[in-house]
Amino acid sequence: MANVGAPAKTDSVPFALSWKARAGGILVVIYAIYASTQLGFSWSRFQSGIDLGARFLSRLFPPSIERLDVLWQGIAESLEIAVLASTLGILLSLPISLLGARNLMPAWATWPSRAIVALCRALHPVIVAIIFVKAVGFGALAGVLALTVASIGFIGKLFTEAIEEISLKQVEAVRASGASFANVIVFAVMPQVFARFVGFSTYQLDSNLRNSTMVGIVGAGGIGGTLFSAFQRFDYDFVCTILLTIIAIIMAGEILARMVRAILLDNASISDLLRRKPQRLKDEPGEDA
Amino acid sequence: MNSHSLPSYPTQWTRYSSGQRLLRFALYLLFIAAIVQSARTVDVIPEFLYDAPEQMADLLHRMWPIDWASFQGDISRALIETLHMATLGTLLSVVLAVPVGLLAANNLTPNRGLNMLARFILVSSRSINSLVWALLFIAIFGPGAVAGTMAIAFRSIGFVGKLLGEAIEEAQPGPVEALTATGASLSSVIQYGYWPQIRPAFWSIVLLRWDINVRESAVLGLVGAGGIGMALNSAMDLFQWDRVALILVLIFAIVILAEIIITRSRRHLL
Numbered sequence: 023m024a025n026v027g028a029p030a031k032t033d034s035v036p037f038a039l040s041w042k043a044r045a046g047g048i049l050v051v052i053y054a055i056y057a058s059t060q061l062g063f064s065w066s067r068f069q070s071g072i073d074l075g076a077r078f079l080s081r082l083f084p085p086s087i088e089r090l091d092v093l094w095q096g097i098a099e100s101l102e103i104a105v106l107a108s109t110l111g112i113l114l115s116l117p118i119s120l121l122g123a124r125n126l127m128p129a130w131a132t133w134p135s136r137a138i139v140a141l142c143r144a145l146h147p148v149i150v151a152i153i154f155v156k157a158v159g160f161g162a163l164a165g166v167l168a169l170t171v172a173s174i175g176f177i178g179k180l181f182t183e184a185i186e187e188i189s190l191k192q193v194e195a196v197r198a199s200g201a202s203f204a205n206v207i208v209f210a211v212m213p214q215v216f217a218r219f220v221g222f223s224t225y226q227l228d229s230n231l232r233n234s235t236m237v238g239i240v241g242a243g244g245i246g247g248t249l250f251s252a253f254q255r256f257d258y259d260f261v262c263t264i265l266l267t268i269i270a271i272i273m274a275g276e277i278l279a280r281m282v283r284a285i286l287l288d289n290a291s292i293s294d295l296l297r298r299k300p301q302r303l304k305d306e307p308g309e310d311a
Numbered sequence: 312m313n314s315h316s317l318p319s320y321p322t323q324w325t326r327y328s329s330g331q332r333l334l335r336f337a338l339y340l341l342f343i344a345a346i347v348q349s350a351r352t353v354d355v356i357p358e359f360l361y362d363a364p365e366q367m368a369d370l371l372h373r374m375w376p377i378d379w380a381s382f383q384g385d386i387s388r389a390l391i392e393t394l395h396m397a398t399l400g401t402l403l404s405v406v407l408a409v410p411v412g413l414l415a416a417n418n419l420t421p422n423r424g425l426n427m428l429a430r431f432i433l434v435s436s437r438s439i440n441s442l443v444w445a446l447l448f449i450a451i452f453g454p455g456a457v458a459g460t461m462a463i464a465f466r467s468i469g470f471v472g473k474l475l476g477e478a479i480e481e482a483q484p485g486p487v488e489a490l491t492a493t494g495a496s497l498s499s500v501i502q503y504g505y506w507p508q509i510r511p512a513f514w515s516i517v518l519l520r521w522d523i524n525v526r527e528s529a530v531l532g533l534v535g536a537g538g539i540g541m542a543l544n545s546a547m548d549l550f551q552w553d554r555v556a557l558i559l560v561l562i563f564a565i566v567i568l569a570e571i572i573i574t575r576s577r578r579h580l581l
Contacts, residue, residue: 057398061396101349163355236442236443239442290331
C-alpha cells in the first residue's frame, strides 16, 4: 500500500502505434528526404536564401506610392473582371445545374450538363485564362471568360448537389395543384435551395476577387499583370504596395460577402448589421479560399 | 378575459420590416450598379471578339496531332517534379501548420493573444495567392522547384491550420478533462485526448489539400517556380501548340489521378 501512487512498471507503451503506422511514418520521412534531394533542396541554398530574403524584405519597405494611377487602373480592372465573371457565372450555372439535377431531369439532360461542369472544373483558372488569351486576345475579356468558366465549375457542381438533396414532397404538392414546370421550379425547388445558392455565390464572388488579381500574370487583364511586371523589374517597393492593396480588397470582399449573407439569408436590418457580426460559414466548402 | 393585455399587432402580414426591405433594396441596387459600371468600363476590343471562333479553330488545329513523342525526357521529368512539389509542399505545410493550428484553437490554448497571433498567421497565409507566394520565394531562392515547394507549403499553412484549429475546437471536452484530472502532461493530453478525436478530420484535410496542391503546382511554373508549368510556359513561348496540348492532357490526367488516389485513401484511412 505504500506506493499506490507510483506508476506500475511496464515495458509496453499504452496505445503504441501499430507496425503499419510506424512503417508509414518511416516511409514518409524517407520520401521527404528523397524528394527534397530531387528538387534541389540543400543547406547552402537555404543559407544563401536567408541572406537574399533579408535583403528582399528590406527592399519591400517602405511601399512606393509613386504610381497610384497605374495601381488604381489595375485594381479597377480586377474588380470589373470579378464582378462580371461572377454575374455571368451565376446566371449561367443556374440553368446548367437545374438541368444537371438527377431528381428533376431525365438522363439525356443531366449527362451533358454534368459533363460541362466537370470540364469547367478540370483545369486551373489560370490555365483556362491562357486558352482564352489566345482566343480573344490580351485584356480583361479573357479574364472574365476564364473566371466565368471557373465559376460555372464551382457553383454548378455544388448547386446541382444542393438541388438533388431537396425534399420532393413540396415538388409533388405543387405539381398536384396543376402547376406548370416553371412554377414547380420557382415555387417548390428554388425556395428550398435559395439559401445555399446565395452562400455558394458569395463564396464564388470572394474567390473570383482573389483570382482576378492573378489572371493578369498570363495577360488576361487586371492587377496581376502590373504585379508580375513589377516583380520582373525588381520594383519591390511597388510590389509591396500592390500586395497590401490586394489584401485590403480581399478583406473588404470578405466583409461584403458576410453582409450579403446576413441581409439575404438572416433578414438582418440595419441595426442588426451594426450590432453583431453574424457568422454563417457552414455552407462554405473549404476549397481554395 | 384578458383582452386588455394583448399588444396591438399589425393587421396585415408583411414578410420584411421596412428596414429589412430598405437594406435588401440597397443591396440589389449595389449589385446592379456594380454590374452596369463594370460592363461599361471594362476594356473589350470588339475586333478580337469577332474573330474569336476563328482563333479558337486555329488553336485547336495547331494543337491537334498531339505531340506524344515529346513526353520522354523534359516533360516526364517536369511531371514527376510537379508531383514531388505538391507532396513535399503538403508535408512541409503540415509540419508548419500543426503548431499554428494548436495555438489557434481556443480550448487548447486559452490565451486570446496567442489565438489572435495564430489567426493572423493563418489569414495572411491564405490571403496571398500561391502564385504570389511563388514570386516571393523566387526572389529569395531563385527560380526552380524549391521556390515552388515553399510557395505551396506557405499557401497551405493557412488552409490546414484553419481547418485543424476548427477541428480541435469542436473536439469533445470529456476525454480531455478526464486526462487532465489524472495529471497528464500537455503532450499526453494532445496525444490521447485530442488526437483520436481529430484524426479523421486531420486526414481528410491533408488529402484535400494535397489534391488542391497537385492542381496548383501545375500552374506555379508559369512564373518560373518549377514543375510542368515551366514546360507549359516554354512551349507556349515557342508556339509549340502540339506540346501545349500534350501538357494540358497530362495536367488533366494527374488531376484525375489525384482524385482517384484521394477517394481510395479516404476509404482506407477514415
